[in-house]
Amino acid sequence: MSSAPGAPCWCMTLRRTTRAVTEFYDLAVERNGLLITQYALLKHILLLEPATLHALSESLGLERSTLARNVAVLERQGFVRSAAQRKAREHRIETTDKGRLKFKEAQPFWEEAQRGIEELLTEDELGLLRNIARKLQGLAARGKALPDA
Secondary structure: OOOOOOOOOHHHHHHHHHHHHHHHHHHHHHHHOOOOHHHHHHHHHHHHHOOOOHHHHHHHHHOOOHHHHHHHHHHOOEEEEEEEEEOOOOOEEOOOHHHHHHHHHHHHHHHHEEEEEHHHOOOOHHHHHHHHHHHHHHHHHHHHOHHHH
16 A cells, blocks of 8 residues: 555545444434434433543543533533532443433434435445444554554
């Protein structure tokens, strides 16, 4: 493989791809007033409930500061509430009735987008995509191990 000047930059190729996929999912779930990032965050809070920023950060692969800002948006919208725990620095994050309803109403739109991806790609391509994504998600740890220039 080549890293010649005319070769594709994998980072930019993947960024364009993720933007296109994000927009595709946004177009589906925005009919319910959510962005895909908000839907995914609500989903993970529901799965981990009561969730903490640390647990959500690990689950979603997001920095805690980014995550805290996103949780604050959901809190302002009345979809989640957070409360400080007595013994820990962490806040517990829970969905509200309004948040659970919003998630439930958005789920069919997410499923529609999910089916759209599954209809676009073959089973083999979906399997390959899962494997490639898993490998690439481990790059940050490898990058930290690179020698200084």
